Amino acid sequence: MNQIVLATKNKGKIKEMRELLAPMNIEVLSLADFAPVDDAEENGATFAENAMIKARYYFAHTGTPCLADDSGLEVDALDGRPGVYSARYSGEDATDKTNNAKVLCEMEGVEREKRTARFRCAMALVGDNIELTTDGTCEGLLLTEERGDGGFGYDPFFYVAKFDRTLAEMSSEEKNAISHRGAAVRKMAELIAEMMSK
Numbered sequence: 001m002n003q004i005v006l007a008t009k010n011k012g013k014i015k016e017m018r019e020l021l022a023p024m025n026i027e028v029l030s031l032a033d034f035a036p037v038d039d040a041e042e043n044g045a046t047f048a049e050n051a052m053i054k055a056r057y058y059f060a061h062t063g064t065p066c067l068a069d070d071s072g073l074e075v076d077a078l079d080g081r082p083g084v085y086s087a088r089y090s091g092e093d094a095t096d097k098t099n100n101a102k103v104l105c106e107m108e109g110v111e112r113e114k115r116t117a118r119f120r121c122a123m124a125l126v127g128d129n130i131e132l133t134t135d136g137t138c139e140g141l142l143l144t145e146e147r148g149d150g151g152f153g154y155d156p157f158f159y160v161a162k163f164d165r166t167l168a169e170m171s172s173e174e175k176n177a178i179s180h181r182g183a184a185v186r187k188m189a190e191l192i193a194e195m196m197s198k
Contacts, residue, residue, distance in 0.1 A: 001127065001196060005029040007040070007058040007068035012152035013181075017067070020176055020185040024192065029064065037061045047071060047084060047122035048133060055126035065127030067188070071180060073154045075103065075117040075142060077110045086153070096153055100146070103154070107142060115142045119158065121180035123188050132191050136183025140167075151175060 004026050006017050018028045031037075040057035044050040047070040054068035072086025082089035082103065090098035107115060118139045125132040138160070146156035148168030155167035160178065167175050176182040 001026065001065055001192065003027045003029060003064050004067050004125070005031065005033070005058065005062050005064045007031065007054040007066050010152070013069070016172065016176060016179075016181060017069075017185065019172060020182055021189070024189055026192075029062075031058065031062075034062045034064075042070065042084075044070070044084070047120055048124070048135065050084060051122045051124040052126070052131070052133065055124040055131075059126040065125060065130065067123065067125050069121055069123040069181060069184060071119060071121035071184075073103070073117055073158070074120055075107065075115075077114055077116075078103070078106055081106075100154060100157060103142070104144065104157070107144075112141065116140075117142050117158065119154075119180040121184040123181075123184040125188060125192070130195070132188065132195075134184045134187035134191065136180045136185075136187065138167075138178055138180040138183070 006014055006028060008014060009031055014030050021028050040054045042050040042053060044053055050070035051068045055066045058068065059066035072083055074080045074083055088094045090102045118137050120137050122133065122135045141159045143157050143159050143166065147166045148156050150170065151168040158167045160167065
């Protein structure tokens with residue numbers, strides 16, 4: 001396996017994944033390197049189901065081993081929402097800004113110690129006779145005001161106590177070392193390395 005296509009059009013995600021996969025000496029392509037295709041229909045009930053749906057769909061389209069992830073924010077005070085709806089939580093035309101605003105509105109009045117949340121990522125790799133899955137989490141607290149201008153999505157509000165910073169205040173190297181996506185990619189890299197050594 002010398003090529004992998006990332007099943008995403010999210011530039012922030014592509015940048016992160018390329019950095020995480022760099023040590024493997026695998027050429028990392030994106031969907032922009034192939035003919036346009038309609039988006040996969042992410043109708044799974046879990047992150048793992050959605051990741052597999054995307055990986056199978058875009059592998060069929062590109063003919064290249066496809067790595068897909070589905071990830072999002074789970075807030076304990078919101079019974080796990082936004083969950084699989086994280087990217088479109090505020091509606092069809094959702095943006096990072098509107099999604100964050102909706103979550104903050106729903107969290108209004110919740111005490112700091114009860115603002116626990118986690119980012120969860122499920123990852124799937126699909127190729128010829130290959131279907132692999134991994135996952136990862138990152139625990140934190142949701143702040144009431146954004147901090148930092150890095151990252152994307154809910155990162156400016158996601159505070160990691162161990163580092164006394166939000167994900168948006170960390171360098172990409174620091175974030176990748178502790179993030180849900182970083183954990184899932186590292187597990188996937190181990191599975192790929194095992195597979196390639198056989």
